[in-house]
Amino acid sequence: MATQTINKDAISNLSFVLNKPGDVTFEERPKPTISDPNDVLVAVNYTGICGSDVHYWVHGAIGHFVVKDPMVLGHESAGTVVEVGPAVKNLKVGDRVALEPGYPCRRCNFCRAGKYNLCADMVFAATPPYHGTLTGLWAAPADFCYKLPDNVSLQEGALIEPLAVAVHIVKQAQIQPGQSVVVMGAGPVGLLCAAVAKSYGATKVVSVDIVQSKLDFAKSFSSTHAYVSQRVSPEENAQAIKDLADLPIGADVVIDASGAEPSIQTSIHVARMGGTYVQGGMGKNEITFPIMAMCLKELTVRGSFRYGAGDYELAVELVRTGRVDVKKLITGIVSFKQAEEAFQKVKTGEAIKILIAGPNEKV
Numbered sequence: 554m555a556t557q558t559i560n561k562d563a564i565s566n567l568s569f570v571l572n573k574p575g576d577v578t579f580e581e582r583p584k585p586t587i588s589d590p591n592d593v594l595v596a597v598n599y600t601g602i603c604g605s606d607v608h609y610w611v612h613g614a615i616g617h618f619v620v621k622d623p624m625v626l627g628h629e630s631a632g633t634v635v636e637v638g639p640a641v642k643n644l645k646v647g648d649r650v651a652l653e654p655g656y657p658c659r660r661c662n663f664c665r666a667g668k669y670n671l672c673a674d675m676v677f678a679a680t681p682p683y684h685g686t687l688t689g690l691w692a693a694p695a696d697f698c699y700k701l702p703d704n705v706s707l708q709e710g711a712l713i714e715p716l717a718v719a720v721h722i723v724k725q726a727q728i729q730p731g732q733s734v735v736v737m738g739a740g741p742v743g744l745l746c747a748a749v750a751k752s753y754g755a756t757k758v759v760s761v762d763i764v765q766s767k768l769d770f771a772k773s774f775s776s777t778h779a780y781v782s783q784r785v786s787p788e789e790n791a792q793a794i795k796d797l798a799d800l801p802i803g804a805d806v807v808i809d810a811s812g813a814e815p816s817i818q819t820s821i822h823v824a825r826m827g828g829t830y831v832q833g834g835m836g837k838n839e840i841t842f843p844i845m846a847m848c849l850k851e852l853t854v855r856g857s858f859r860y861g862a863g864d865y866e867l868a869v870e871l872v873r874t875g876r877v878d879v880k881k882l883i884t885g886i887v888s889f890k891q892a893e894e895a896f897q898k899v900k901t902g903e904a905i906k907i908l909i910a911g912p913n914e915k916v
């Protein structure tokens with residue numbers, strides 16, 4: 554098949570670049586080109602802001618990932634295909650796609666087993682030293698671009714990334730129909746975990762947070778119960794959650810989507826004997842963990858990192874079928890030039906998800 558193109562010269566590649574903590578600039582960067590016959594070039598339409606973007610913006614580092622050279626931020630994007638490489642079969646110019654922002658080696662044992670999120674050679678957008686998607690044009694392997702169904706908007710497409718994170722967490726939890734699930738944290742990831750858990754058949758979904766307004770939203774979104782964590786011991790918070798949701802023996806599954814130490818401690822105490830705990834939140838490297846309770850309850854404890862084979866497809870399907878209404882999470886949409894204001898709003902907690910329109914998009 555011959556390479557299809559449109560006039561991409563008319564498309565700006567203005568990018569939102571983090572130079573050092575707190576110092577961002579807009580730069581017209583060189584346009585990416587198709588370097589592999591299986592790649593496509595995508596004009597980015599909308600990008601959501603993730604906590605990790607804000608963290609890089611404020612601190613310039615997450616763990617051992619340190620921004621040493623200027624880096625384009627953003628990795629939660631959807632866009633429109635403007636050029637396809639000659640070997641691409643699944644997409645054509647004009648297709649609207651959700652962008653999966655991490656590209657693994659495809660050859661190691663993890664990749665071959667479909668657990669490519671564990672690939673040591675992962676190239677992940679806006680994780681130093683790699684640039685992100687808050688830019689005009691993005692080149693990517695076509696099989697990491699997911700065509701959006703007609704009834705899914707490009708704005709919803711930008712929410713597929715955090716939804717895929719939640720899908721992966723819920724898959725790690727192996728939720729069964731009729732089970733009870735407690736989700737710690739009612740930020741975007743926790744809210745989406747609650748919604749995905751429900752779509753997997755969980756009948757009691759309890760959201761826990763320290764902010765009442767987040768829980769009010771969680772109740773209106775998909776949680777059946779909501780609990781404001783109190784300044785008491787983790788055991789007492791756990792007991793209060795059990796009382797609230799009528800879970801005398803504890804919850805079948807507990808998911809942490811906060812990364813907060815007290816929440817992780819409460820999680821272990823609220824899980825039932827033989828239950829499952831999944832760590833989705835990312836916080837301190839080391840915490841005090843109730844390891845004896847974990848042992849005595851014979852808990853299954855799992856980590857969850859990004860997403861692997863099938864997660865993006867399922868995320869798109871959950872939105873297409875209306876099982877997860879990601880539109881409700883979109884607090885607002887700003888123009889590309891207002892990107893820094895949007896970061897500020899996410900930092901102060903004023904917004905659930907703000908989308909930044911691509912530099913070629915009119916708002």
Ligand SMILES: NC(=O)c1ccc[n+]([C@@H]2O[C@H](COP(=O)([O-])OP(=O)(O)OC[C@H]3O[C@@H](n4cnc5c(N)ncnc54)[C@H](O)[C@@H]3O)[C@@H](O)[C@H]2O)c1
Pocket residue numbers: 603604605718737738739740741742743761762763764767782810811812813814815816832833834835836857858859860
């Ligand atoms: N595992 C992964 O691959 C992956 C991917 C993306 C994000 N994350 C992590 O998931 C977490 C959630 O992401 P997000 O975007 O929703 O972040 P967020 O900061 O918007 O949400 C975290 C929520 O936890 C709440 N919280 C804080 N302390 C708490 C406590 N003691 N008890 C209960 N709730 C508490 C906060 O009020 C907030 O609402 C973050 O830690 C993020 O780093 C993990």
Ligand SMILES: OC[C@H](O)C(O)[C@@H](O)CO
Pocket residue numbers: 603605615680714715718859
């Ligand atoms: O959704 C993907 C996550 O934001 C990233 O993995 C980040 O948190 C760590 O690099």
